Amino acid sequence: MTAIAVRRLRSQLLAVPCAAPHDVVSHFGAMQAQDYLGALWAVGARMREAVEGDVEQALAERRIVRCWPMRGTLHFVAAEDVRWMLGLLAPRVLTRHRGRLERDFELDARTLRRARSAVEKALQGGGAMTRPEIYAALEKGRISTRASRGLHILFALAHERVLCFGARRGKQPTFVLLDEWLPPAPPRPREEALADVARRYFRGHGPASVADFMWWSGLTMKEANEAIALAGPLPDPANVAATAAHKVHLLPPFDETTVGYRDRSPIVEPELFQRVNAGGGMLNAVVLSAGRVVGTWKRTLRGQSVEIAVSPFRELTAREGRALEQAAARYARFLGKSVAVTKQLPALPSPP
Helix, strand or coil: CCHHHHHHHHHCCCCCCECCHHHHHHHHCCEECCCHHHHHHHHHCCECCCCHHHHHHHHHCCCEEEEEEECCEEEEEEHHHHHHHHHHHHHHHHHHHHHHHHHHHCCCHHHHHHHHHHHHHHHCCCCCECHHHHHHHHHHCCCCCCCCHHHHHHHHHHHCCCEEECCCECCECCEEEHHHHCCCCCCCCHHHHHHHHHHHHHHHHCCCCHHHHHHHHCCCHHHHHHHHHHHCCCCCCCCCCHHHHCCEEEECCCCHHHHCCCCCCCCCCHHHHHHHECCCCCECCEEEECCEEEEEEEEEEECCEEEEEEEECCCCCHHHHHHHHHHHHHHHHHHCCCEEEEEECCCCCCCC
């Protein structure tokens, strides 16, 4: 066990879990939610006991919100943090993408104003629409959504703080107007927001480096150092009890444990990282033992059961095997499945 990996079990709420979805998300500041079902489990894995519906209820009740606060990527954010976090971090993402929006999709400022007007008209009064329904409203306003243009319109409007996700309709996500979904809040001074984003990051990810913080937040080196200086003393997670340190965790794709750092060597050997990163930025679901990645896993739903197939990077010990069964049973309870069948595949050979 490395000291960094074990201490991160505490900051990542894997050793000391929370009671409610809001508390988990607020602790981190933001939790990546690109993979929606995986993100539900990312929150549930950090709760003392949870089922999938608990996290979805927190979203429906507007306690947490799915939006694009940083890096152009979807995250869960506590409702009270959405406006200031978007205000601090989202504009820089949109500025970085404006040239491509105009060049590749002919989305200049005038066209985006027209799109905004059409979307606001369609959603005003508490409306919620799926992506195809919003595209239909845009097309009605003679704004083409073909060839990924609609997706980039939604991306721009979300970063302009017009849209966020609402509650799901069946299995379909819906979009709502941010100003109608959340109550108004006074703007926070830039220095206060910078300090808070640094405190949240290191509280939820420490020990971590400035480079890790830059990667996660999208801040420049100068801004990141300014944020750390404004934050004052940063949290320094202590080690955890041996019983917690030796637990096995099944974590979803894009979990903060893997995605929240530029340098992932404290939790996985560099020569093994290609097995965690499937390419194109896709971070696989991982098996964590003593804070380190020891394999990947996939699920298959079969009626009232969930089959979990583990691809270990090495032979798992007998204790890890028992802990893996416990982790699988916990995940099954989260899904509301009565049985968890864990299938351990042969250990993968070491890379040449």
